[in-house]
Amino acid sequence: MATSQAFLDGVKARRSIHQNTDKEILGQDELITPVSDTIKYSPSAFNSQSSRAIILLGKAHKNYWNEFVPQNLGENQLKAVQKRLPWFAAAQGTVIFFEDKKVIDEYRGGASAFSHLWDDWSNQASGMAQINLWTALEAEGYGVNLQHVAPMAGEGFKPMFNAALKVPSGWIVQAELVFGYPDQKDLKVKTFIEDSERFRVDGA
Numbered sequence: 001m002a003t004s005q006a007f008l009d010g011v012k013a014r015r016s017i018h019q020n021t022d023k024e025i026l027g028q029d030e031l032i033t034p035v036s037d038t039i040k041y042s043p044s045a046f047n048s049q050s051s052r053a054i055i056l057l058g059k060a061h062k063n064y065w066n067e068f069v070p071q072n073l074g075e076n077q078l079k080a081v082q083k084r085l086p087w088f089a090a091a092q093g094t095v096i097f098f099e100d101k102k103v104i105d106e107y108r109g110g111a112s113a114f115s116h117l118w119d120d121w122s123n124q125a126s127g128m129a130q131i132n133l134w135t136a137l138e139a140e141g142y143g144v145n146l147q148h149v150a151p152m153a154g155e156g157f158k159p160m161f162n163a164a165l166k167v168p169s170g171w172i173v174q175a176e177l178v179f180g181y182p183d184q185k186d187l188k189v190k191t192f193i194e195d196s197e198r199f200r201v202d203g204a
């Protein structure tokens with residue numbers, strides 16, 4: 001990259017777009033590159049490479065959102081999610097992010113001075129992969145939103161979720177990134193706190 005401008009333009013343009021259709025922007029083969037590259041090249045503590053993903057397209061994507069009834073959510077949370085489930089089903093695909101607990105546990109044992117930090121580092125590594133993919137897909141023209149339906153749904157939901165998706169043992173679900181052809185008419189204008197509250201410069 002010659003300058004950071006193209007990257008910053010992508011960072012600034014990224015939004016949460018909840019209403020999308022399944023009109024294709026990238027075909028299945030073309031989609032694999034941004035998904036695999038962003039996850040592969042995103043950093044992880046000690047290069048532990050703990051992030052994993054399942055890419056749902058076509059029927060697998062539709063089934064996920066049409067048939068998975070979230071359990072163990074509070075009443076308000078459930079209502080909010082249920083309103084949005086048809087929007088998610090209407091989109092082109094979902095990337096479900098996981099962290100491989102076996103990898104994290106190995107590293108936790110190996111670097112004992114940091115052992116209490118590994119769960120945080122695992123979450124952070126996953127978040128870095130998520131934001132890189134989110135930004136990359138929106139740069140391709142997709143509308144994208146980040147969901148935590150499975151991770152929020154609690155223990156009762158997990159066996160059903162793991163069996164339906166054949167999730168390898170030890171993969172812990174983190175988040176779902178839903179993407180499609182943007183079809184949102186009422187995107188809220190985003191507000192920002194003052195930069196002076198956000199950071200300061202110390203050049204001394």
Ligand SMILES: Cc1cc2nc3c(=O)[nH]c(=O)nc-3n(C[C@H](O)[C@H](O)[C@H](O)COP(=O)(O)O)c2cc1C
Nearest residue numbers: 014015016017018127145146147148149152175190
């Ligand atoms: C850690 C994290 C968790 C989030 N979880 C959800 C979620 O479960 N559902 C959702 O619709 N948006 C979720 N979001 C998106 C935020 O609500 C959104 O990024 C924020 O309101 C700013 O709007 P923007 O994405 O349009 O810039 C999450 C964002 C972050 C960083």
